[in-house]
Amino acid sequence: MEKTKKLALDTTTFLRIQKWYLLALAGIAITIIFAQVLIQQHLTSQLTDSRVINVAGRQRAFSQKLVKEILLLQKADDTDKQNILSNLKETLKVWKVSHLGLQKGNDSIGLPVEKNNEIILLFKDLNPHHEAMVEAVEHILEHDNSIESQIAVLLENERPFLKKMDGIVNEYDELSKAQLEKLKLKELLLFAFSLLILFLEIVFIFRPLSLQIKETISKLISSQKKTEDDAAEIKKLFVEKERSLVELQELNFVIDNAALFASTRKDGSIVFMSKKFLALLEQTKDSLNHPLSEILTQEEGQQQYLREIMISRRKHIRSEEIEVKTASGNKLWLDMSIIPMRQSNLEQSILILCSDITERKRNQLKIEELTKQSYEESIRQKQLQASQIVEGQEEERKRIAKDIHDGIGQMLTALKFNIESINLDQKEKTKEKITYLKTLTSDLIKGVRTATFNLTPPELQDHGIFPALQKMTQELSKLTGKNILFENKSKKNIRFDQLAETNIYRVTQEAVNNAIKYAHPNYILVTINHTDTLLSVVVDDDGNGFDPAILNQAPKNNSEGGMGVFFMKERIGYINGRLFINSTPGKGTRVTINYNLSNENINGTK
Structure with missing residues (x-):
């Protein structure tokens, strides 16, 4: 009941605060809207006043223009006179319409009806001069022969017209300033009213609300502390419950594992055997007259072994994993614990606790079989890889022999025949023939240099991987005519393990040769760089590219090609490096070779 009353009180307080808050916001909103209405009205009035002042000021200019055009008409010839008369008519028309619109209003030129008495009186004082000037101009337009007398009328009325028109313009300006002052006053009053509403909102809404929120937060903190204390107590009880549950689970585990148990005398005869144990061994209670060793297994050798274990006098628990054979011939594995016990009559008995581990043993045998198969498969893979490597080496020898036979051998034969055919x-x-022999000799030297360079580059043995790769790109660029570039981002030449340098060089050479043979690129860029822990060689080309999915396919026989990538991976694998090949059809290929330097003994030379 108390909670219901408190809830009703909270709801009432909230509704009351909400009502005052909405009233305050409504007051501020009305004030802002009213201020905007006043400002918009004033802006509209200012636009109208600006238009009126502009037209009034223009009247002065038009009056001067009329006099100027009349004076020009007096001295103009017949040709100019017609133009001046036309302009004079137009000026007079606008001057008359504007003068009337300033007093009576004119929507076409945006002039309101004048309602100010002072300005109306000023216009009444101005009208005689305006009418006299209008009559004079109209008389000139109708009677061209009496222009001098009308000019005198214009000049006589022009100055008082201008002076009184200035008074009207000044009066317009004063009225506009007065309206602006009134607007400022209204704005100040509205601003003060808004501040008053904000002050009342702070005093009667925000301050009580903040006090109530403070009190609520204090209650929440107190309630949170109490909740935390209760939670700590609950956690303590939960921990005790978990401990009891663990103990119960351990007890259940012991009972479950002790379900296969038996008790024997020191001579091996059975005192008691659990039903589950009998069922597992496929025995009945009638079998309890036999020794335990005969019930556990049907094999004589195991029976003799079990009798020796049980008869021997031991003071400590002994565990054995034994294989037994049931009455039907099924083989079981038991994890047996033999526990010697002393009874009150000082006679020794034996407690046998067993667990059925047949499934575990079977799984263990399966794992061993799978391990053996995996090992044999690994050996087969290694043998296959070794045979592929031997085939690759044999193919390389055949290729070298073919290059020497088809290239160097044929050129030597041609050289011999040409020399023999020389007739002085x-x-x-x-x-x-001598000129041809020179060309043939140059080609022969180039072929020999290419063959020896492909076999063992001297730069690799003498200076290391950096100069060797630079020399390789230069030579291949000369021999093939391709644009093959080399970029060394390392600041110094560093020597690595000879095996690592050789394999990195061969893999890079294979990547460049593959690009030359298959990619048909515009350029090939070989970049080498290293950090304290990594040597990186990148081969980029802008050639045809290929589908990376073919890299996952098994390599073809050497006679069919396709073994290059396989040997590249094998060589990098020898030195525990990593090879990455990225390619997109039509967009080129990137081959990245990474070699870990953490185990290297690096010697650097500047």
Whole structure:
């Protein structure tokens, strides 16, 4: 009941605060809207006043223009006179319409009806001069022969017109300033009213609300502390409950595992055996007359072993994993614990506790079999890889022999035949043959250099991987005519393990040769860089590219090609490096070789 009353009180307080808060916001909103209405009205009035002042000021200019055009008409010839008369008519028309619109209003030029008595009186004082000037101009337009007398009328009325028109313009300006002052006063009053509403809102709404919120937060903190204390107590009880549950689970585990148990005398005869144990061994209670060793297994060798274990006098618990055979011939594995016990009559008995571990043993045998198969499969893979490597080496020897036979051998044969066919009596043909022999000799030298360079580059042995790769790109660029570039981002030449340098060089060479053979690129860029822990070689080309999915396919036989990537991976694998190949059809290929330097003994030279 008390809670219901408190809830009703909270609801009432909230509704009361909400009502005053909405009233305060409504007051501020009305004040802002009213201020905006006043400002918009004033802006509209200012636009109208600005238009009126502009037209009034223009009247002065038009009056001067009329006099100027009349004076020009007096001295103009017949040709100019028509233009001046036309302009004079237009000026007079606008001057008359504007003068009337300033008093009576004119929507077409945006002039309101004048309602100020002072300005109306000023216009009444101005009208005689305006009418006299209008009559004079109209008389000139109708009677061209009496222009001098009308000019005198215009000049006589122009100055008082201008002076009184200035008075009207000044009066317009004063009225506009007075309206602006009134607007300022209204704005100040509205601002003060808004501040008053805010002050009342702070005093009667925000301050009581903040006090109530403070009190509520204090209650919440107190309630939170109490809740935390209760939670700590509940946690303590929960921990005790968990401990009891663990103990109960341990007890259940012991009981479950002790379900296979038996008790024997020191001579091996059975005192008691659990039903579950009998069922597992496929025995009945009639079998309890036999020794335990005969019930556990049907094999004589195991029976003899069990009798020796049980008869031997031991003071400590002994555990055994034994395989037994049931009456039907099924084989079981038991984890047996033999516990010697002393009874009150000082006679020794034995407690047998067993667990059925047949499934575990079977799984263990399966794991061993799978391990053996995995090992054999690994050996087969290694043998296959070794055979592929031997095939690759044999293919490389065949390729070298073919290059020497088809290239160098044929050029040497051609060189021999050309030398033998030289006839000194035929000087012209001899010159041609000598020139051909020079070209053939240059090609032969180039072929020999290419073959020896591909076999073992001297720069790799003498200076290391950095100069060797630079030399390789230069030579391949000359030999193939391709644009092959080399970029060394390292600040110094560093020597690595010879095996690592050789394999990195060969893999890079294979990547460049693959790009030359298959990618048809515009350029090939070889970049080398290293940090304290990593050597990186990147081969980029802008050639045809390929689908990276083919890298996951099994390599083809060497006679069919496709073993290059396989040997690249094998070589990098020898030195525990990593090879990455990224390619997109039509967008080129990137081959990245990474070699870990953490185990290297690096010697650097500047």
